[in-house]
Amino acid sequence: MAQKKEIRIGLVGSGLMGRTHANGYNRIANFFPELEYRPVLKAVCSRNAEKVQAFAEQWGFESYETDWKALVAREDIDAIDICTPNDSHAEIAIAAAAAGKMILCEKPLARTLAEGEAMLEAAEKAGIKTTVWYNYRxxxxxxxxxxxxxxxxxxxxxxxxxxxxxxxxxxxxxxxxxxxxxxxxxxxxxxxxxxxxxxxxxxxxxxxxxxxxxxxxxxxxxxxxxxxxxxxxxxxxxxxxxxxxxxxxxxxxxxxxxxxxxxxxxxxxxxxxxxxxxxxxxxxxxxxxxxxxxxxxxxxxxxxxxxxxxxxxxxxxxxxxxxxxxxxxxxxxxxxxxxxxxxxxxxxxxxxxxxxxxxxxxxxxxxxxxxxxxxxxxxxxxxxxx
Amino acid sequence: MAQKKEIRIGLVGSGLMGRTHANGYNRIANFFPELEYRPVLKAVCSRNAEKVQAFAEQWGFESYETDWKALVAREDIDAIDICTPNDSHAEIAIAAAAAGKMILCEKPLARTLAEGEAMLEAAEKAGIKTTVWYNYRxxxxxxxxxxxxxxxxxxxxxxxxxxxxxxxxxxxxxxxxxxxxxxxxxxxxxxxxxxxxxxxxxxxxxxxxxxxxxxxxxxxxxxxxxxxxxxxxxxxxxxxxxxxxxxxxxxxxxxxxxxxxxxxxxxxxxxxxxxxxxxxxxxxxxxxxxxxxxxxxxxxxxxxxxxxxxxxxxxxxxxxxxxxxxxxxxxxxxxxxxxxxxxxxxxxxxxxxxxxxxxxxxxxxxxxxxxxxxxxxxxxxxxxxx
Amino acid sequence: MAQKKEIRIGLVGSGLMGRTHANGYNRIANFFPELEYRPVLKAVCSRNAEKVQAFAEQWGFESYETDWKALVAREDIDAIDICTPNDSHAEIAIAAAAAGKMILCEKPLARTLAEGEAMLEAAEKAGIKTTVWYNYRxxxxxxxxxxxxxxxxxxxxxxxxxxxxxxxxxxxxxxxxxxxxxxxxxxxxxxxxxxxxxxxxxxxxxxxxxxxxxxxxxxxxxxxxxxxxxxxxxxxxxxxxxxxxxxxxxxxxxxxxxxxxxxxxxxxxxxxxxxxxxxxxxxxxxxxxxxxxxxxxxxxxxxxxxxxxxxxxxxxxxxxxxxxxxxxxxxxxxxxxxxxxxxxxxxxxxxxxxxxxxxxxxxxxxxxxxxxxxxxxxxxxxxxxx
Amino acid sequence: MAQKKEIRIGLVGSGLMGRTHANGYNRIANFFPELEYRPVLKAVCSRNAEKVQAFAEQWGFESYETDWKALVAREDIDAIDICTPNDSHAEIAIAAAAAGKMILCEKPLARTLAEGEAMLEAAEKAGIKTTVWYNYRxxxxxxxxxxxxxxxxxxxxxxxxxxxxxxxxxxxxxxxxxxxxxxxxxxxxxxxxxxxxxxxxxxxxxxxxxxxxxxxxxxxxxxxxxxxxxxxxxxxxxxxxxxxxxxxxxxxxxxxxxxxxxxxxxxxxxxxxxxxxxxxxxxxxxxxxxxxxxxxxxxxxxxxxxxxxxxxxxxxxxxxxxxxxxxxxxxxxxxxxxxxxxxxxxxxxxxxxxxxxxxxxxxxxxxxxxxxxxxxxxxxxxxxxx
Structure with missing residues (x-):
């Protein structure tokens, strides 16, 4: 098997959507084996250290953080997956874009149109790849x-x-x-x-x-x-x-x-x-x-x-x-x-x-x-x- | 409108099936006006005089009988419709055939194959028209x-x-x-x-x-x-x-x-x-x-x-x-x-x-x-x- | 059976709704035999004489008219049933009310609110009984x-x-x-x-x-x-x-x-x-x-x-x-x-x-x-x- | 987290059922994290070396075999999971029982009652744990x-x-x-x-x-x-x-x-x-x-x-x-x-x-x-x- 390229994921949030996304990454090797890229669950971030550690263990993340800014700052992460409540989407996404990370953001994009516009502007300025989890498509x-x-x-x-x-x-x-x-x-x-x-x-x-x-x-x-x-x-x-x-x-x-x-x-x-x-x-x-x-x-x-x-x-x-x-x-x-x-x-x-x-x-x-x-x-x- | 030919019905039985059949005859003029024949509700027969009279009034039968043999004997009837319990199908049908009446018989034809065979034999001998109410067809x-x-x-x-x-x-x-x-x-x-x-x-x-x-x-x-x-x-x-x-x-x-x-x-x-x-x-x-x-x-x-x-x-x-x-x-x-x-x-x-x-x-x-x-x-x- | 009181119907219109109403009147004797009143299909009215005559025969109306004004004027009719297109509801209803007839009117009541108000006013003034055929109820x-x-x-x-x-x-x-x-x-x-x-x-x-x-x-x-x-x-x-x-x-x-x-x-x-x-x-x-x-x-x-x-x-x-x-x-x-x-x-x-x-x-x-x-x-x- | 006990799986067969079972083992850590035992995908066995190697990579087996007898003989395996066509269930199961392995066998148990009886006898003699994949339960x-x-x-x-x-x-x-x-x-x-x-x-x-x-x-x-x-x-x-x-x-x-x-x-x-x-x-x-x-x-x-x-x-x-x-x-x-x-x-x-x-x-x-x-x-x- 040819060596796959890694896409190193940093997940912010460990609620229901955190679980659905983590499961998504974990299933790729089994069901989409032909893809060139493979997701690597580098780190998950959530405020409560005990809970996030348990989440990391359960879902196979290599490490965890309790401050999303620390996560965004990590060099060993390619993409930030945002699963937090809506009020933090904009701030995290703008920071992630500034750090040059790809972004996978839970829906809705933001609380308001103004927040969303700022996010898009940041992403376009950074030239990063983005996607939003409107999963039902x-x-x-x-x-x-x-x-x-x-x-x-x-x-x-x-x-x-x-x-x-x-x-x-x-x-x-x-x-x-x-x-x-x-x-x-x-x-x-x-x-x-x-x-x-x-x-x-x-x-x-x-x-x-x-x-x-x-x-x-x-x-x-x-x-x-x-x-x-x-x-x-x-x-x-x-x-x-x-x-x-x-x-x-x-x-x-x-x-x-x-x-x-x-x-x-x-x-x-x-x-x-x-x-x-x-x-x-x-x-x-x-x-x-x-x-x-x-x-x-x-x-x-x-x-x-x-x-x-x-x-x-x-x-x-x-x-x-x-x-x-x-x-x-x-x-x-x-x-x-x-x-x-x-x-x-x-x-x-x-x-x-x-x-x-x-x-x-x-x-x-x-x-x-x-x-x-x-x-x-x-x-x-x-x-x-x- | 051309004069229609009459088919004069004598109905035996006034239970659930008596009602469904009577309703069937009553709807023809309204919904199948082009048919050459029109059913005439000549008489209904059931043992209880009071009940059968009420049934006749409700459904528009011209007369009633309390003895099916009297009904079968009537000259003014062309077809006998049998809606009684199964144990009287054979006897009534055989008598009706002998009297040269057409027969419309509720299903099942009879209680037993032997009864059914006798009914068919009687009908064929009399050369009469028959049908059985397997209505779901x-x-x-x-x-x-x-x-x-x-x-x-x-x-x-x-x-x-x-x-x-x-x-x-x-x-x-x-x-x-x-x-x-x-x-x-x-x-x-x-x-x-x-x-x-x-x-x-x-x-x-x-x-x-x-x-x-x-x-x-x-x-x-x-x-x-x-x-x-x-x-x-x-x-x-x-x-x-x-x-x-x-x-x-x-x-x-x-x-x-x-x-x-x-x-x-x-x-x-x-x-x-x-x-x-x-x-x-x-x-x-x-x-x-x-x-x-x-x-x-x-x-x-x-x-x-x-x-x-x-x-x-x-x-x-x-x-x-x-x-x-x-x-x-x-x-x-x-x-x-x-x-x-x-x-x-x-x-x-x-x-x-x-x-x-x-x-x-x-x-x-x-x-x-x-x-x-x-x-x-x-x-x-x-x-x-x- | 006690003598029933008659309610003599004059039906205006012989389209789909004319058929559904005529069928309605025709089924009462069979399925609601206890009612004190029985509908009598006195006359049906429609412009085309040949068609309305055929309709009358098919549905059991005693007579027919080709002018609704003649129908409304008839002494032998108690209730006018309006099944015409909407643009004539108001005119017919107002005339029927003036003639003291009960009215059964197809829905919608009228083309416009103004027409409907005039109809209600006429009906209230005449003190007549009304109903509108919102049948799905x-x-x-x-x-x-x-x-x-x-x-x-x-x-x-x-x-x-x-x-x-x-x-x-x-x-x-x-x-x-x-x-x-x-x-x-x-x-x-x-x-x-x-x-x-x-x-x-x-x-x-x-x-x-x-x-x-x-x-x-x-x-x-x-x-x-x-x-x-x-x-x-x-x-x-x-x-x-x-x-x-x-x-x-x-x-x-x-x-x-x-x-x-x-x-x-x-x-x-x-x-x-x-x-x-x-x-x-x-x-x-x-x-x-x-x-x-x-x-x-x-x-x-x-x-x-x-x-x-x-x-x-x-x-x-x-x-x-x-x-x-x-x-x-x-x-x-x-x-x-x-x-x-x-x-x-x-x-x-x-x-x-x-x-x-x-x-x-x-x-x-x-x-x-x-x-x-x-x-x-x-x-x-x-x-x-x- | 307390150290989990391992149950080392050797899977025989790599068809549809091989995939459903492999997926089953792979999901446990994510969805049943509280279990004391964790399955370890030790080896998968199938005749075609190239295919079985690909299967092992895709599903995360540590190794593969092309001869089920070799698999059954391995010391590092606790349980044999049989996903082969029915004609080999009995032979593999009896050998696995003789080797003291637990058995998870695809349904039906065997081709015939006689084969099934031999399998049960072998399992009971060996005192091993068994289960059969009637999954719809x-x-x-x-x-x-x-x-x-x-x-x-x-x-x-x-x-x-x-x-x-x-x-x-x-x-x-x-x-x-x-x-x-x-x-x-x-x-x-x-x-x-x-x-x-x-x-x-x-x-x-x-x-x-x-x-x-x-x-x-x-x-x-x-x-x-x-x-x-x-x-x-x-x-x-x-x-x-x-x-x-x-x-x-x-x-x-x-x-x-x-x-x-x-x-x-x-x-x-x-x-x-x-x-x-x-x-x-x-x-x-x-x-x-x-x-x-x-x-x-x-x-x-x-x-x-x-x-x-x-x-x-x-x-x-x-x-x-x-x-x-x-x-x-x-x-x-x-x-x-x-x-x-x-x-x-x-x-x-x-x-x-x-x-x-x-x-x-x-x-x-x-x-x-x-x-x-x-x-x-x-x-x-x-x-x-x-």
Whole structure:
């Protein structure tokens, strides 16, 4: 076997996303053995020394840090993977860029458009490679959806609708802020479901269907006050518990988006549907190996929505896994992103979504929040993304 | 409008099936206005005078009888429709044939093969028109399944599987015999689920896939004794609560059938699936407007089971009803059978299943019971049916 | 049997809705025999004498008219049933009210709010009984949804979302206007999907979840010009091909609505979902006998969305029909409305939605169109409906 | 962290199952960090030196062998994992037992009951720990099904039905024998779908519902001759392409099983359903994260099959993985089996199914084949399994 090139990773953050990314790096050798680059888990960083040490042991990092600045300063690291709460994305990314590190950043890019712009500027100035973990693109059924649309099978697109429904914050006694609950604290998160969940929907939508040009949104905060885990005080809730918007895409199709954490019965129901002139597509994260497809050119008496079990070797990424009928899971989307990132080092192509791509999603999120606050339509200024 | 020819109906029995048939006749004028024949509800017969009078008023019968022999003797009746418990099918049918009446008989044809043979002999001797109410054939999705198979889309058939699962007799306190419960009494019913439910599955199967040649079966009676509603005594239960069998079809395909009234959660789950060389079909009575269809010739990356909503005008019978997407119900299968029977009077063609067809199903049922009792394979002697 | 009181019907219009209503009246004797009132099909009215005569024969009307004014003037008619295109609802209804007739009017109430207000004023002045055929309320699963919400099982409601998706107008060669296509002509229809489809969604929503207070909408006309069937000329298309809006309900919940005739693969996909604090509900017209229900109080390891097959005798209207597991169809919703209307004559209670109720839906529709045209939020002024 | 005890693995076979097992061992450190034992991938063995070396590199084995006897003879190996075609299971297992190695053997245990008995005898004589890779037991939804049945929620069991349907051998040009196709060659495989697919169904069934006591089966070989990949000659096909059987369980319930590789449209449709007095359960490998559950004690108007998305932390194994709503895949069942095997080294408990358990499944398979061949019922002699 030819000697592989190393890409030495420094991971910041050891929460849920830290685990999904670490798992992603660890699976490459087994499932993408042909890649020229191999990730080396050089160091993980988190504030609590005992916990980060345990994380490093569990996931096979060679070392650990408790200060991200120390991590960024290390010479033996090529790429910084940012898995921290949103409020530190910008600061870490800008420092990493300044240090000439590649950056793999969790989504959303930042809390605000301004932060995101600063990050992109820093990255472009440094000329570094970037990617943002909008992982759902790389679930095989979603990638197949993109492939189908790109093939022209749908013809002109009329409608794109997506929602991301959860129910984990209905309980009014749930606190906000701190470990595990920073998504409830507007200072840490920047926004509620808009940045956390709709950002995923927007990234997928613009990747498949082009730029969203203008939006009209509404938001709601159902529980107005929650105890803050860190201060111990009851404080106003600043995030959006729910966000709904409609919009235009640049290609003339209409978009409809909804997200909430108050949809009883839905754990993580991310669905989208695309209606075209000739065909339509539906997908649902809860049954992630399936893609539904309707083809109007089928003979009329036997025409119907097809339930495609996306587990065959000729479907995206599936030649890496098992046998037809045997599905894969959520975590595989992260493995695929690592593989694509490594491949992009070989080819020199970008590994979308880059910071620039993710900034377009940020523009839509910002316009959505502004639209909801002002009860008016807002132009997004977003460009098409790769 | 040209004057229509009358076909004067005498209905025996006023239970559930009496209602479905009466409704069938009543809908013809509205939904099949072009037919040359129109049914006239001349008389209904049932033992209880008060009840049968109310039934006649409700359903629009001109008169009523309390003795079926009186009904059969009436000159003003062209066709006898038999909706009584199974133990009177043979006697009534033979008398009706002798009187030269056409016969529309509820399924199963009879309690036993011997009874059925006598009925067929009487009908053939009298040269009368017959039909048996295996109504599920005429649910549009089922008729479409037949049409698809006949078109050759499936190629060689390998497998046919069907089941009919219910759960209404699990309660051991449910009595047997008498009104509403004669299906639990072997003297009235002849058998349990075999004649009541599997007979439907067998009729559909042989209509679509040809004759069943030999069977290997097992039966079970889970509750061994039940109070008899008429005698008031606890008596042995003589029916089969469950029946399972596998078989060969004449075309070389394998059949698998199961029926029970002890499948908790299933009200009337009649499903069948047919696997052919090139395509497969599935159907489920609980969602009767849908047919599932898999076509292996679809492009591989977008291949999957299609869920066909059988509500378009080019699908069987649906040009009679509403608009695409708006389904019909269980009762419509009976309306279609009346329409087809009336049409057969115009054309002179048989209206399957005739007594002869239904006798083939009876042969399979008898072989199934014998196989279960003897724990051995049995040849059925059944011929293909129309 | 006690002599029934007659309610003599004069039906205006003989299209699809004429058929569904006529069928509704014709089924009452068979399925609701206990009602004090019985509908008598006195006359049907339509412009083409030959066609209306055939319709009268097929559906059992005693006579026919070709001028609705003659029909309204007849002494032997108690109730006028309006099934004409939307542009004549107001004129006919106002005349019928002036003549002291009860009115059963197809939805939407009118083309515009102003027309609807005039109709309500006329009806109130005349003191007549009114009802509007928002038939989906009376599909058993939908009625059950209302019953579940009213029981308090959902607790506080957070979200209500509904859509009504079709695909029959995608073909740009489809003309507008005239028989069968008046829904495409803004002069006849008043609006496109808003009045035709969203009006259904809004009626159900306000019936179950209370008044919609303010809306933010967008509309689109994908095909800008179509040949007009009557003029034979290519003319601008004035209807909305698609309409999307979000809104607030008076109870604080958020609503999301979408309708289009450009959703390839959907014939008549009317769905709604309600998310409450404790439970959620979903329904889909394509599988109209099913209601999905999620109850958070179920034991956690076995908690999931329940698929309720609404065919048991203890579920709304189902004691009228067949046996558990055997579904009913689209047409039954109209039969139920006739039955409820007749029952309301006995009780003196209104049979919702009355003109007053339907006017609230009209207010929302008008606000939706205004909002879309002005790209701004609009208050609806709608009140709660019965 | 305390030093872990090593369990040094020698893997024989590098095909699909070699990959699933290797992946299983590789994931333990990340997902089951608390286990006392850690697997060490000491050596992998396969005949082709080049291929096995590549496999060793890809999966992280320290060394490789090309002769399994050399592997078994190595002192530095504690456990032999057998992933070879069925015809070598017995020889390797007996040698490994003689060498005092623990054994993890792919299913089915052996080609024949006689081979299996010899294997068990050798293992018992050697006093070694054994387990057989009936992996589907450890899909969380399946484990949950077992837990639900054991809890008594179903009450008395009436029915158990399972099938395993594939379609990959329909093409008559597919050869038999050799790499990738040894399952088609009776000498290598012992049987067709019976040992390959039904064995899985039987293991799950007896684990959940107790011993199968007697069977009545039929088999079919649809394509009678196929070219043999090794000899290059057209030879008779000795395997069963399809197998169907019904049976009794010791608890009085009835079983129905079917497997085929000729069910067009099914990639790997392993489903089972259990009907009990109070509740029922269904599962389907194609949607492996879901379990369907019907509880008759639910209030009648809102009673229905629940679709449980088995991805919550309180459901079996799921506290190891991600977040509610985010599913796992096929491969995880193998990871769970490794974890349970390692745990069993700590506790000293068996890790079912042991050789003794798997031999009971072998008894049923043998009785099934004998029953089919003799067209008669056969007692299985199988005991309950753990």
């Amino acid at each position: 790389r679930i095989p059924a979603v990638t197949l959806a993109k492939q189908i649309v790109d093939s022209g099978k749908l013809g002109k697109i009329f409608h794109y609708r997506a929602n991301f429904l959860q129910d984990w914050t209905i309980n009014a006694d749930l606190p906000q802020g701190g470990t595990g609950l920073w998504r409830m604290d507007v200072d840490s998160a920047g926004s509620g479901v808009t940045g956390d969940l709709l950002a995923h929907c927007i990234d997928t939508a613009m990747w498949i269907n082009g730029a969203i040009t203008d939006v009209s949104a509404m938001t709601e905060t159902f529980v107005k006050e929650r105890m803050h885990q860190i201060t111990g005080k009851v404080q106003p809730v600043g995030i959006d518990d729910a966000c709904l918007f409609h919009c235009h895409f640049a290609n003339g199709s209409l978009g409809l988006f909804e997200s909430t954490r108050y949809a009883r019965g839905h754990k993580a129901l991310y669905t989208f549907e695309i209606n075209g002139e000739h065909a339509s597509i539906r997908w649902d994260l809860h049954d992630l190996n399936r893609l539904e497809y309707f083809d109007h050119s089928d003979e009329s008496i036997v025409r119907g929505w097809r339930s495609i079990h996306v587990t065959d070797g000729d479907q995206p990424y599936m030649n890496r896994w098992w046998i037809p009928g045997c599905g894969i899971g959520y975590e595989h989307s992260f493995i695929h992103q690592v593989a694509d990132f490594l491949k992009s080092l070989e080819t020199g192509e970008p590994c979308g979504p880059t910071f620039k791509d993710a900034l377009q999603t940020q523009k839509v999120c910002e316009a959505v929040i502004e639209s909801a606050n002002s009860r008016s339509w807002k132009d997004t200024g977003a460009e098409a993304i790769g | 005429r649910i549009p999705a089922v008729t479409l399944a037949k049409q698809i198979v006949d078109s050759g889309k499936l190629g060689k058939i390998f497998h046919y599987r069907a089941n009919f699962l219910q759960d209404w007799t699990i309660n051991a306190d449910l009595p047997q015999g008498g009104t509403g419960l004669w299906r639990m009494d072997v003297d009235s019913a002849g058998s349990g689920v075999t004649g009541d439910l599997l007979a439907h599955c067998i009729d559909t199967a042989m209509w679509i896939n040809g004759a069943i040649t030999d069977v290997s079966a097992m039966t079970e009676t889970f509750v061994k004794e039940r109070m008899h509603q008429i005698t008031g005594k606890v008596q042995p239960v003589g029916i089969d609560d469950a029946c399972l069998f596998h078989c060969h079809f004449a075309n070389g395909s394998l059949g698998l059938f199961e029926s029970t009234r002890y499948a908790r959660g299933h009200k009337a789950l009649y499903t069948f699936e047919i696997n052919g060389e090139h395509a497969s079909i599935r159907w489920d009575l609980h969602d009767l407007n849908r047919l599932e269809y898999f076509d292996h010739s679809d492009e591989s990356i977008v291949r999957g089971w299609r869920s066909i909503h059988v509500t378009d005008g080019d699908q069987p019978y649906m040009n009679r009803w509403w608009i695409p997407g708006c389904g019909i119900g269980y009762e419509h299968s009976f309306i279609h059978q009346v329409a087809d029977f009336l049409k057969s009077l115009e054309t002179g063609e048989p209206c399957g299943p005739t007594f002869k067809d239904a006798l083939q199903t009876q042969k399979v049922c008898e072989a199934v019971i014998e196989s279960a009792n003897s724990r051995s394979w049995k040849d059925t002697g059944a011929e293909a049916i129309g | 009376r599909i058993p699963a939908v009625t059950l949804a209302k019953q579940i919400v009213d029981s308090g099982k959902l607790g506080k409601i957070f979200h209500y979302r509904a859509n009504f998706l079709q695909d029959w107008t995608i073909n740009a060669d489809l003309p507008q206007g005239g028989t069968g296509l008046w829904r495409m002509d803004v002069d006849s229809a008043g609006s496109g999907v808003t009045g035709d489809l969203l009006a259904h969604c809004i009626d159900t929503a306000m019936w179950i979840n209370g008044a919609i207070t303010d809306v933010s909408a967008m509309t689109e006309t994908f095909v800008k010009e179509r040949m007009h069937q009557i003029t034979g000329k290519v003319q601008p298309v004035g209807i909305d091909d698609a309409c999307l809006f979000h809104c607030h309900f008076a109870n604080g919940s958020l609503g999301l609505f979408e309708s289009t005739r450009y959703a390839r693969g959907h014939k008549a996909l009317y769905t709604f979902e309600i998310n409450g604090e404790h439970a959620s509900i979903r329904w889909d017209l394509h599988d109209l006998n099913r209601l999905e229900y999620f109850d958070h109080s179920d034991e956690s390891i076995v908690r999931g969305w329940r698929s309720i097959h609404v065919t048991d005798g203890d579920q709304p209207y189902m004691n009228r029909w067949w046996i558990p597991g055997c579904g009913i169809g689209y047409e039954h919703s109209f039969i139920h409305q006739v039955a409820d209307f007749l029952k309301s004559l006995e009780t003196g209670e209104p049979c919702g939605p009355t003109f007053k109720d339907a006017l609230q839906t009209q207010k929302v529709c008008e606000a939706v169109i205004e909002s879309a045209n002005s790209r701004s939020w609009k208050d609806t002024g709608a009140e709660a409906i019965g | 450890r899909i969380p939804a399946v484990t949950l099904a077992k837990q639900i049945v054991d809890s008594g929620k179903l009450g008395k069991i009436f029915h158990y039905r399972a099938n395993f349907l594939q379609d990959w051998t329909i093409n008559a040009d597919l050869p038999q024998g050799g790499t990738g196709l040894w399952r088609m060659d009776v000498d290598s495989a012992g049987s067709g779908v019976t040992g390959d697919l039904l064995a899985h169904c039987i293991d799950t069934a007896m684990w959940i519902n107790g011993a199968i006591t007697d069977v009545s089966a039929m088999t079919e070989t649809f394509v009678k001759e196929r070219m043999h990949q090794i000899t290059g000659k057209v030879q008779p096909v000795g395997i069963d392409d399809a197998c169907l059987f019904h049976c009794h369980f010791a608890n009085g319930s009835l079983g129905l099983f079917e497997s085929t590789r000729y069910a067009r449209g099914h990639k790997a449709l392993y489903t089972f359903e259990i009907n009990g007095e109070h509740a029922s359960i269904r599962w389907d490998l194609h949607d492996l994260n879901r379990l369907e559950y019907f509880d008759h004690s639910d209030e009648s108007i809102v009673r229905g099959w629940r679709s449980i998305h088995v991805t919550d932390g309180d459901q079996p194994y799921m506290n190891r993985w991600w977040i509610p709503g985010c599913g796992i895949g096929y491969e995880h069942s193998f990871i769970h089996q490794v974890a349970d095997f390692l745990k069993s080294l700590e506790t000293g408990e068996p890790c079912g199914p042991t050789f003794k358990d798997a031999l009971q499944t072998q008894k049923v398979c043998e009785a099934v084949i004998e029953s089919a061949n003799s067209r008669s019922w056969k007692d299985t002699g199988a005991e309950a399994i753990g």
